[in-house]
Amino acid sequence: MPPQAPALQRIKVIAFDVFGTLVDWYGSLVREGESLGNRTGLEVDWRQLALAWRAGYGPAMRKVNEGIVPWDPLDLLHHQILENLLPRFGMTGLAPGDVQEFNQAWHRLDAWPDVRAGLARLRTKYILVPLSNGNISLLVDLARFNDWRWDCVLSSELAGKYKPDPAVYQTAPRLLGVNPEEILMVAAHASDLEGARQTGLRTGFLHRPWEFGPQEEAPQRRQTNAQRQEFDLHVSDLDDLVVQLEV
Numbered sequence: 001m002p003p004q005a006p007a008l009q010r011i012k013v014i015a016f017d018v019f020g021t022l023v024d025w026y027g028s029l030v031r032e033g034e035s036l037g038n039r040t041g042l043e044v045d046w047r048q049l050a051l052a053w054r055a056g057y058g059p060a061m062r063k064v065n066e067g068i069v070p071w072d073p074l075d076l077l078h079h080q081i082l083e084n085l086l087p088r089f090g091m092t093g094l095a096p097g098d099v100q101e102f103n104q105a106w107h108r109l110d111a112w113p114d115v116r117a118g119l120a121r122l123r124t125k126y127i128l129v130p131l132s133n134g135n136i137s138l139l140v141d142l143a144r145f146n147d148w149r150w151d152c153v154l155s156s157e158l159a160g161k162y163k164p165d166p167a168v169y170q171t172a173p174r175l176l177g178v179n180p181e182e183i184l185m186v187a188a189h190a191s192d193l194e195g196a197r198q199t200g201l202r203t204g205f206l207h208r209p210w211e212f213g214p215q216e217e218a219p220q221r222r223q224t225n226a227q228r229q230e231f232d233l234h235v236s237d238l239d240d241l242v243v244q245l246e247v
Helices: 025-040 046-055 057-065 074-085 096-107 115-122 136-146 166-176 190-198 219-226 238-244
Strands: 013-016 127-132 183-187 202-206 233-235
Touching (some): 013 166, 046 074, 074 136, 096 136, 166 183, 183 233, 202 238, 233 238
């Protein structure tokens, strides 16, 4: 392996995107939907529902960042997106309590297999934080559900904006007392890393080819792969990140 770049030798903090990067939202939502269907008798294409639910995420956040609507936590945005999808998927008879419980599925997403051990190893050398659009309570629940240990939890909630707004990335150096270039932002999404780079953070692309499901050749995946070369690191999983950072 070639010597580590001097810029990476100065890294003190690793900040992680969460949805898609650390957790399998697609597989988890399908699992939760199938469980809901078993309880209620609903017959729904849970795979398409998971994709549609996630597809509403970006437009909802853009309305916040553009000032069209006031900031609301991601839990509320997820709930609004789901409510709009219920008629499309024939779920109009679902009880309000069931809708709310299904929305809480985002608090119970399964980590990718490499994550727990990889974070534990990286934490022996670096300060580790999530830097996510998830609200703080959601991120805390995910950490407890997956038995992760963070040094602190950083959320877009602290900035009142959503990534890739610069204000979100700027919370990390400001609150952790480090320089932007001492933070490595790790994500599976090019737009996230481009936002981080524009605020001076180092960037690591983590390849998650099955984020949108094993049968989905989603445009997001092809676009992300095409832009991998723009970042400081390109890794296949957290085990690879451990190796490249010489932990």
